[in-house]
Amino acid sequence: MLDSKAIRQDLKQTAERLALRGYALDVAELEALEEKRKALQTETQALQNERNVRSKEIGQAKAAGQSVEPLLEEVNTLGERLKAAEAELNTLLAELNDRLLAIPNLPDSAVPAGQDEDDNEEIRRVGEPTKFSFTPLDHVDLGGKLGWMDFEVAAKLAGSRFVVLKGPLARLHRALIQFMLNVHTQEHGYEEVYVPYLVNRDSLFGTGQLPKFEEDQFATRDADPFYLIPTAEVPVTNLVRDEIVSHERLPLKYTAHTPCFRREAGSYGKDTRGLIRQHQFEKVELVQIVPPEDSDAAHEALTQHAEAILQRLKLPYRVVSLCGGDLGFSATKTYDLEVWLPGQNAYREISSCSHFGDFQARRMKARYRHPDTQKPELLHTINGSGLAVGRTLVAIMENYQCEDGRIKVPEALLPILNQEYLG
């Protein structure tokens, strides 16, 4: 959520910056609502003040043993007038709040202009696309040939966009999680957390998935539903919801491995083959919660922490800066890490590292006490995948495949897997 005060003060500039990400802000409508709000609020507060003053007088008169009858008569109609004014104001405030909640974050000044992913800016490339002396298979053919990756049986159990992994692949999958968590906790200074996979509405609201992206979420059917987390970002970032974190505890650096559940509504026909887009997948997430002045540096650092995993696994990748049009709702700036997939002959997203500024913090009321002023100030939040486990598995299978169908184990995983080849 943006700062309503700031929007009000500079509506035009806000609209211009939002236009960079293809969002048309209805300036006239907001202005009209705002004007109405001001009038209503003033009126309501005047009535509330009158009620308070009168009630106090009655109390004092009673204490002094005087008759309160005449005073009560004066107050007669006040209650109803106040009730009506409050109701009207609340309706308007709710409406205004709904508008505000629907507005995406302002893009950072460094965000490239553009409509969609074709306009993203490549920042750097690390490694070269893997070369083969034979025609490489994609992970579906590889997995099927080895009998370790079964989409048919998963479809029987659940439906499309699910997978069953077996034997060495299931083991590799688990090893990757272990490897990523080890690196982030032991070398990058993150604290590992274990969190709920089912969360309440407030949590999804805090990180910005709700109310706008309800249709992307899986939810239980309780009257007060639980939501299956679409990413660990939700439970982990919400650790500081409604908190005033003491300055000494900052920065907070958390990492968590969780499954993620997404409906993938609106992606019909996209990545229908293979492991790339599933309703359920594992991810190791990195989250940093920092004072505003440190957030840009933290965003760069977190991105490099995610990159470190790709580097250790010797997977070729590139870093792109998302253009305005491709930016997620809550993000002010995002770097995507794209790994080389020989099976697709393309770079594909394997991590998305986003800077949210105070956008999520404002929704969550996540604050810290400023060391100088002692006043609560909004924190900044940053997160990124480090990495998406399923896609990393795909990348290893495709980049490390041998002509005989075996898969070479990346050196970095040898301590965990204790074998040089799968197959």
Add this chain to the structure above:
RNA sequence: GGAGAGGUGGCUGAGUGGUCGAAAGCGGCGGUCUUGAAAACCGUUGAGGGGAAACCCUCCCAGGGUUCGAAUCCCUGCCUCUCCGCCA
């Protein structure tokens, strides 16, 4: 699942329906003292919003209700704790 207790400011914790946004303590900040620090003492210190300002409004888990007036009374929900049962 059964029985009970409770949710108040950064924390602990008082609060007879009427100057209660809330005692007290801790913590924080400022000061006195000190070469410096500690201790002691004095002062100060909740959050959000409106307003140029004076000042005003809202908030004592959440949502309703009673009342001229609710932290305090009533209803509903959520959460926490204790005991019993069950259980990975």
